[in-house]
Amino acid sequence: MTADEQKRVAAEAALEHVKPGMKLGLGTGSTAAHFVKALGAKARREALDFLCVPTSQATGALAKEVGLTVTSLDEVPHLDLTIDGADEIGPHLNLIKGGGGALLREKIVAFASRQMIVIADESKVVPHLGNFPLPVEVVPFGARATGDRILEAGKLYGCEGALSLRTDEYDEPFLTDSNNLIFDWALGEIPDPDGLGTYVSRLPGVVEHGLFLGLAHAAIIGRADGTIETLKR
Missing domain, CATH: 3.30.70.260 (ACT domain)
Known part of the structure; x- marks a missing residue:
């Protein structure tokens, strides 16, 4: 599997954690975009509605395009779950994020959520943080x-x-x-x-800085062999 295919299968696996009526934070970047598209398809297929807080203008536009209900933290200040990507996933599920330029809003939304789940391809899992700027x-x-x-x-x-x-x-x-x-x-x-x-x-x-420490509760990793691995803090 290519890295992009690994991201896609991880994003689709994350749908298992989404329950009807949830208030969701939507991350930014190529991996998060896979999740937004998969969530939109699930909402249409099962006639579900979710209140979604995007972490960037780009994510907000994509969410609306796929038919999701977009709101803000001013309207919905407490979220059930945020699904987002990461540039690096280190020990204890500490992260580096911000490659897409949305680190401030991503961290605000993560802090407003009861849980944060990270989705990524296997290359993002590293023994220590810092190789990604x-x-x-x-x-x-x-x-x-x-x-x-x-x-x-x-x-x-x-x-x-x-x-x-x-x-x-x-x-x-x-x-x-x-x-x-x-x-x-x-x-x-x-x-x-x-x-x-x-x-x-x-x-x-x-x-703000791109160190997301102690925020992720789990990481869903798509592997090159097509399998999914879930890491927990």
Whole structure:
């Protein structure tokens, strides 16, 4: 199976955890898109209705396209379940997320949910976090100075690596749905995710980082041989 096929079967397996009438958080990215499409098909096939809170404008548009009912956390502040992808799944189901640029809204929605289930292909399961560059969302004002503080924080936790400003397809600074910037931090390995995450979160100018620690309750992994593996925290 290709990586995309692994994502699809993981997304379809996640439907088993969705019950009628649930309030759902919908993640962002290629893997989450597979789930949104599968959920839309299930809702049509079984005449079900779900209240769905998307984590990005793109996911919201896709959810509406497949016939799902889209709402917001202002209308529905407590969710039953969030299904989302991940860029890395490390020990204890700690994650790196944000490759799709929606880490802030993804984390807000995850915190508002009773449970979070991650879906992914087998390449996303890693022995330690950090090989995928860690996204850090920052406000545009003073971004360079904020970047310097981020690098200094890394040295305190045994992390050193290049920090690059994410750009879009036109080589312009990438803007999140909240009109913030993203630094991608190439670390290689993060020895102390909890310590680094806590410290970086306190830096003025930092909006959010892509370390999702202690949030995922389970991960559904599609394997190359066509099987599904469920990891639990």
